[in-house]
Amino acid sequence: MWISGTTQYALRAVLFVAEHGIDEPVRVDAIAAALSVPRNYLSKTLHALARANVLRSGRGPRGGFQLADPPDQISLARVAAPFDDLSARSCLLGRTSCGWKSPCSAHPRWEQVSNALQAFFRDTTIADLLGEIAGRPSMSPTNDRAALAALISPPSAPARRPRASTRRRT
Amino acid sequence: MWISGTTQYALRAVLFVAEHGIDEPVRVDAIAAALSVPRNYLSKTLHALARANVLRSGRGPRGGFQLADPPDQISLARVAAPFDDLSARSCLLGRTSCGWKSPCSAHPRWEQVSNALQAFFRDTTIADLLGEIAGRPSMSPTNDRAALAALISPPSAPARRPRASTRRRT
């Protein structure tokens, strides 16, 4: 039960760009080297993120990749979406017809975990993870418990969704 | 982020055997037909479950598959184990070195969800799902909230763990 390897590449790459792409764009070679990931494969992955308006890309000198939005407006779900259909994980037993009307036998119990899972990706942002990098050595377990409880019934101000942008890349 | 298709087959098959294998063994053809799953592929999957002591199998007339233990002693983790290594999903970013000592930036937040996920598979049994089939139309949401909270810090009497065998994954 996991996200694909490509999605993990994407998450780590976006995180790296968020860290190192503040002043100027980051090049594929730098990201591939830092992440120990195949260069050309990562190139395709980054390009997919650019098409999804998560990153902005530029060619030639001064080219590379930068975040398309502030880190607190990029949810993990946005990064994962081009590679993994997280919403397709709602039925544990893989039944397409499993849902509100004819639930499978695992539905009521699985739904709780599934919701927490989707809420995690929807509400956690790149900025949250950057906070972990810059921040304190560890979180207080007491706060963690509260955080998961919040995931069950999402708080009033979740991560802002990406605005539908009509901007075209040249 | 998902369990493999084979694991879904296994869960549905074990559930089917638990329902229909009370008096006498269930044959592969019956299961394959009921689940709309390739017969020979399911055969291999069921055989793996037999090797893992989740099912018992017999050949010839009166042969077929039955549960190797009472339904309340078969956790979903036991069924999934031969096909998916659930414990390998502890780092969201896929870093092998991510752990207690050098956590990745997503570690503190992801750990909460990951623990709930593993607890679900460890503490939910086939009997729990059978209850859903036989039982009431739906659970009370109030109880669901409590159930997930229980997953965070497991209750006193979880499903009995499979005894440690020297079985190897294929």
Add this chain to the structure above:
DNA sequence: CGAGTTTATCATATTCACATGATAAACGCA
């Protein structure tokens, strides 16, 4: 025993995620 039934296993095919290498297209700058 011998015939029929059913699982176990082997050999092979198909599909897709992941990866590699080469080439094309766009960009900045002298």
Add this chain to the structure above:
DNA sequence: TGCGTTTATCATGTGAATATGATAAACTCG
């Protein structure tokens, strides 16, 4: 404009998960 740099794209390869079909092995019962 022309050259070097960097991303975009194409063509292809590899391995694991999934699937298919045939054959072997084990079991029941007349």
